[in-house]
Amino acid sequence: MGDTANIRRIRFLLIALVALYLTGPTLVVVWLSFSTDDVLRFPPQLFSWRWYQEFVFDERWNEAVLRTLFVGGLATLFSTTIGSIAAFGVARTKLPAKRLVEALAIAPLVVPPIILATGGYSLFAKLDMIGSNIGLAVLHTVLGVPYVYLIVASALARIDPSIELAALSLGANRWRTIRDVTMPVNLPAIITGGLFAFLISFDEVVVTVFVSGSLAPTLPVRIFSSLSMAASPVVAAVSTVQIIIAVVLMCMAGILQRWQRRWAEAAPAM
């Protein structure tokens, strides 16, 4: 519409500034991670891989990575399964009180994590589950399930009903239609939900600190606790690895969303 060139310039400047604020500082970490200095300083002396070597060859960091992947993998598996099945149930059955189910499914998203941490600690102390990786994975599942649920539910709501109708009119029963048509076209959304569930677990600190007992810390917990002390540039290297993983997952989520749209939201040409 009829905006003057000045307004357009101001608008662009505003968007650029906010975008810089949101991403700039994080990207500085990438720059720092290639420093040759022993401490953080600006501008860093470039260029070395020494902090990456320190990360890769340090046993304690390795232990942290392994535990993070194990807990995150389990949490992803659990929350993707549970969350997608529930989203299917709400979208495709005659279940009553669907709004209540939805409210329950997203409740962990809005309750402060410290409550799950202290509560999980008291519960696990009673059940003798402090220091259990599976117990931690299930608590991470609770935190990840809302994302899976919301992503799969909103994808299901946008599926073109004529795809399912086509299967029905070709003689498939409802069950088979769901299994062979709805489920496969929704697969990208389910995987996207899984990516988010993994990221949630991959990023979780508070609950993990409370219920880990004497176990080795996970990656985010190790970063967190090394920040409270003197931060060595190795943290910058670890953080850069985390940023790269995040960017890769973000691109994957974008691609998956495009597939989802192409497969499910318009009748596909066969």
Place this chain on the structure above:
Amino acid sequence: MQSTYKFKPQRGSAVAEVDKGVVLSKPIGFASVSPLFAVLGVFFFGPIIALILAIFDQGVGAAGQLLYDVMRDDLFHSVAFRTFRVALIVTIISVVVGYTMAYAMWRSSQTVRSIALALIMFPLFTSIVVRTYAWTAMFSRFGIINTVLLKFGLIDQPLTMLNSEPVVLIGMVQAMLPFAILPIYTTLLSLDLDLLRASAICGAKGRQTFTKVVLPLTKQGAAVAAILVFVISLGFYITPAILGGPKSAMISNMISTEVITFYNLKGGAVMSVLLLLVTLCLLFIASKIGSVAAHYRR
């Protein structure tokens, strides 16, 4: 425009499934949500019940005493007050900047929109610990800001900026902005462009169209976004712990210190339950204004 004629398909016929897709029976519905309920029941409601039991395990009188002790604690007062103040400031900044940003994106070209969206999503994917670490690299004694200020001779000594509330605010607003921008932007996208054309045809100037058409139609969404940002801000832990230090502790940090450092699980439980009650009240208000779930859909 509302059509007076409604086509009512017969139950159970294939036609009934045209607008909604396939619909399976009720028992399958119950079966499909039962794993979710089982896990949430034991591992989400279980912890909350465990907290309440920890408070009440020596009777109502002892629970009252616990509550009284927490309420009388001066440290709790100052931390609770700070938590509300910080969350409120973060909410105001996030919603004002978020609305402006969302509006600017909405008025921009498709290319600018997509790039801006990707950059807004980026912090949602990167770890909050990593992002907080990045702020320490900006604000520390030998950080970028001190280096630049020293180089240009604006200061003689490096400034101590970490461990202060403004830095916590900067970090928290960065974390919360996407939660304000994205729902408001989605609301703007759903506006009927014909309304804007109608407003222009009726002679409204750009500013009038904004205050009389766009703002009234989007303020509900912005209000729900504001409450959500406030609720999430109340529960922040990592940002105040790293950027604020003990003097800028928020309620989550205090609960954590009580439980882990002082082994005072009961005191921590009382504070957790109070925080939960405040959260639930705010969410109830939000749900009266608009759909909370809709704000998390993309």
